[in-house]
Amino acid sequence: MIARIAFALAALLISTGAFAHKPSDSYLVLRVDGAKIDGRWDIAVRDLDAVFDLDRNGDGRVDWGELRTRAGEVDAYAAPRLALAASGSACPLRVVDHEVERHSDGGYLVLDFRAECASRIDAIDIDYSLLFDIDAQHRGLLKLDSGSVVSAVFAATHRRQSFALALPSPLTQLRGYVADGIEHIATGFDHLLFLVALLLPSVLVRRGGHWEPVDRFPTVLRSVAGTVTAFTLAHSITLSLATLSIVSLPSRLVESAIALSVLLTAIDNVWPILPRRRWQVAFAFGLLHGFGFASVLADLDLPPASLALSLFGFNVGVEIGQLAFVLVLVPLAYLVRDSRFYPRVGVSAAIAIVAGGWLIERSFDLRLMPF
Amino acid sequence: MRVALLLFSSVFASLVAPCAALAAPHRPASDDEIVETLPAGARQSDRATRALRAATARDPANLDLALRLATLDVARARRDADPRPLGRAQATLAPWWNAADAPVPVLVLRATIEQSGHAFEAAAADLERALAREPGNAQARLTLASVRQVTGDLDGAIESCRQLVDVASTALAHTCEASVDAISGNAALAYDSLERAKATFARDTSLLVWATTLQAESAERLGRIGDAERLYLASRALDPADVYTIAAYADFLLDAGRSAEVIAMIARDTPVDILLLRRVQAARRSGAADAAAESDELAQRFEALRTRGDRVHLREEARYTLDVLGRPAEALALALENWRVQKEPLDARIVLEAALAAERPDAAREIVAWIDRTHLEGERIAALAEAAR
Numbered sequence: 001m002i003a004r005i006a007f008a009l010a011a012l013l014i015s016t017g018a019f020a021h022k023p024s025d026s027y028l029v030l031r032v033d034g035a036k037i038d039g040r041w042d043i044a045v046r047d048l049d050a051v052f053d054l055d056r057n058g059d060g061r062v063d064w065g066e067l068r069t070r071a072g073e074v075d076a077y078a079a080p081r082l083a084l085a086a087s088g089s090a091c092p093l094r095v096v097d098h099e100v101e102r103h104s105d106g107g108y109l110v111l112d113f114r115a116e117c118a119s120r121i122d123a124i125d126i127d128y129s130l131l132f133d134i135d136a137q138h139r140g141l142l143k144l145d146s147g148s149v150v151s152a153v154f155a156a157t158h159r160r161q162s163f164a165l166a167l168p169s170p171l172t173q174l175r176g177y178v179a180d181g182i183e184h185i186a187t188g189f190d191h192l193l194f195l196v197a198l199l200l201p202s203v204l205v206r207r208g209g210h211w212e213p214v215d216r217f218p219t220v221l222r223s224v225a226g227t228v229t230a231f232t233l234a235h236s237i238t239l240s241l242a243t244l245s246i247v248s249l250p251s252r253l254v255e256s257a258i259a260l261s262v263l264l265t266a267i268d269n270v271w272p273i274l275p276r277r278r279w280q281v282a283f284a285f286g287l288l289h290g291f292g293f294a295s296v297l298a299d300l301d302l303p304p305a306s307l308a309l310s311l312f313g314f315n316v317g318v319e320i321g322q323l324a325f326v327l328v329l330v331p332l333a334y335l336v337r338d339s340r341f342y343p344r345v346g347v348s349a350a351i352a353i354v355a356g357g358w359l360i361e362r363s364f365d366l367r368l369m370p371f
Numbered sequence: 372m373r374v375a376l377l378l379f380s381s382v383f384a385s386l387v388a389p390c391a392a393l394a395a396p397h398r399p400a401s402d403d404e405i406v407e408t409l410p411a412g413a414r415q416s417d418r419a420t421r422a423l424r425a426a427t428a429r430d431p432a433n434l435d436l437a438l439r440l441a442t443l444d445v446a447r448a449r450r451d452a453d454p455r456p457l458g459r460a461q462a463t464l465a466p467w468w469n470a471a472d473a474p475v476p477v478l479v480l481r482a483t484i485e486q487s488g489h490a491f492e493a494a495a496a497d498l499e500r501a502l503a504r505e506p507g508n509a510q511a512r513l514t515l516a517s518v519r520q521v522t523g524d525l526d527g528a529i530e531s532c533r534q535l536v537d538v539a540s541t542a543l544a545h546t547c548e549a550s551v552d553a554i555s556g557n558a559a560l561a562y563d564s565l566e567r568a569k570a571t572f573a574r575d576t577s578l579l580v581w582a583t584t585l586q587a588e589s590a591e592r593l594g595r596i597g598d599a600e601r602l603y604l605a606s607r608a609l610d611p612a613d614v615y616t617i618a619a620y621a622d623f624l625l626d627a628g629r630s631a632e633v634i635a636m637i638a639r640d641t642p643v644d645i646l647l648l649r650r651v652q653a654a655r656r657s658g659a660a661d662a663a664a665e666s667d668e669l670a671q672r673f674e675a676l677r678t679r680g681d682r683v684h685l686r687e688e689a690r691y692t693l694d695v696l697g698r699p700a701e702a703l704a705l706a707l708e709n710w711r712v713q714k715e716p717l718d719a720r721i722v723l724e725a726a727l728a729a730e731r732p733d734a735a736r737e738i739v740a741w742i743d744r745t746h747l748e749g750e751r752i753a754a755l756a757e758a759a760r
Contacts (some may be wrong), residue, residue: 020678022454022672022676022681023454023455023457023458023679023681024455024458025675025678025679040396042396043408044407045406046394046409046410046455047455049409050459053421055409060408060409061405061407061408061409062405062406062407062408062409063402063403063404063405063406064399064401064402064403064404064406065402065403067406067573068402096468097398098398099396099397099398100396100397100399100404100406101395101396101397103675104668104671104672104675105672105675106407106408107406107407109406110396132462133462133465133511134459134462135459135460135461136458136461136462136465136468137455137457137458137461137488138458139680141678141679151678153678153679153680155680258465287732291616305725370456
């Protein structure tokens, strides 16, 4: 009788909320980026102890050695209890590292993991079933970060939840694509060197058998504007055709041809081999470079819905980057055009050497050049 | 030397512990680094519990095994002041958890777990179902009395206590009744009744502690401050670790303006939230240097509970918000939300205090009416009710 009543007393006192700890929680953070998910999962050591009996030496404490040596088993236990899926196909997850962390109620094992989905994630289905079989009051506390952060709680009665990822506003997206375009031109040495080679002679004029400086800056501007417009027009056409999958060329061929275009333009500055009208050269080779831009855009793994927006934004970014480069390059060239040391030949030769390297590298799929 | 070392390491631990909560994840440099200390009570009972758990896992439909394991876990939750074993007991009872016609012992365990999550209605329904099938179940009767008392159904609570006479000892029934009398205008009656009951409980410490603390609270309501203190100390001497008694005595000391004694009684690194709350209140009132750090620690614990969706600490959170953070409007909202679920004297008091501090005495009208109706005694609560009237 007394034992039963003592138990009843226990029941009485439980209702006073006199608890030392909070109940069992895990902390799950998912960062979604394109088709990839970067995850961090903090699981209480006390909960893992209930599953794995971690305290092997029985000293009432779990040390890193006791935890580390069982980490593989923990992964094998935890991973199947977190099913991630996008567009109906599973995104298998892989634990890449283990750390430890303290939360307000004690020590946690941190599983750092990655998950790969088949395609870009627009919505994610999460099926969480960790520990519910041994602790019905366990909760999985989720923070889902896809630009904006969403919080959710998984419980034994609420294991499966789906989240449509908040797409950034069209303006934010557009800004992102413009930035991608600028970045691509700023780090695309082949395009930049092509522009240098193309515009190097624009401050000079060929009279008879030799080059002379142009007299007036407006003359330079006119010819540069014509050349740049032709280049822009041409690469916009092929960028659109390729992105809309109307024309597609093998990437190795395109990249090799771009290298060849740089090489030929540089050689032309020393020994004329191309048409005299610069805009024609710019247009013809611009068509090639557009295919190059398109492969970058394809790598960004765009959702079909925002294709038009991304195409436009990326192109605008490329033009902005290109224009900024030209605005620095041309006045500089104009200022030093009179000098006997105007580096038409030297720079062209250097560009030709680099472009030759690229041509060999890209044609034969080698790895020679540092950039 | 050893004493000095122990002293040093415990001081060091108490200094380090709150900072550790903010540490970034890291990979320990050595295998010997301690990642977690398991609850002290866990070790001795663990082997038996683990064996039982393994047996239950092999045969989850075995009611007998499941009941033994769940009962062990519920008792352990009480002993370690740890809610985790309650979740484990619930998982053990999963095959019967959603069945309205579950066996009586399952109903009683389920009610115990439900009320710990403040699901009082579900708990009462389960207990009534259990008693309909087994009227002689003393445990169900006593638990039902407690659930009714917590939710403010004092008549129902008294009725449950009286029915205990037939199925348990008279002293137990009287103590149960006294716990209701003490908060319904009969504190003097309760005090005397508890004095008699104590003589019968002489050999059972947990019952004796229960009766003694109840008697101390009754004395406090009657304004017999000297008796109250003597009884609190007597109860503390019987079981220095009893959380309910420490909390009640701390409230007594806080009301008497004796903050320093609260700080001395409750360790800084207490893992029990309701005790840390009292320590933080005392530290703030006495202007202790580390009040802010302790306060942050408590705020983190409330935040952690809120994040997981638990609303069981509303009473404490309301007190914290009012007394430590000094935000009466927020405290009032929390206190009123809590009042919808829990209706004990402390729940009434925090609504009154918050409503007065927020200059919204009308918000506490229901509480004033409740005090009138139940005849709850006590100078302090009477003064608060008068001010809010």
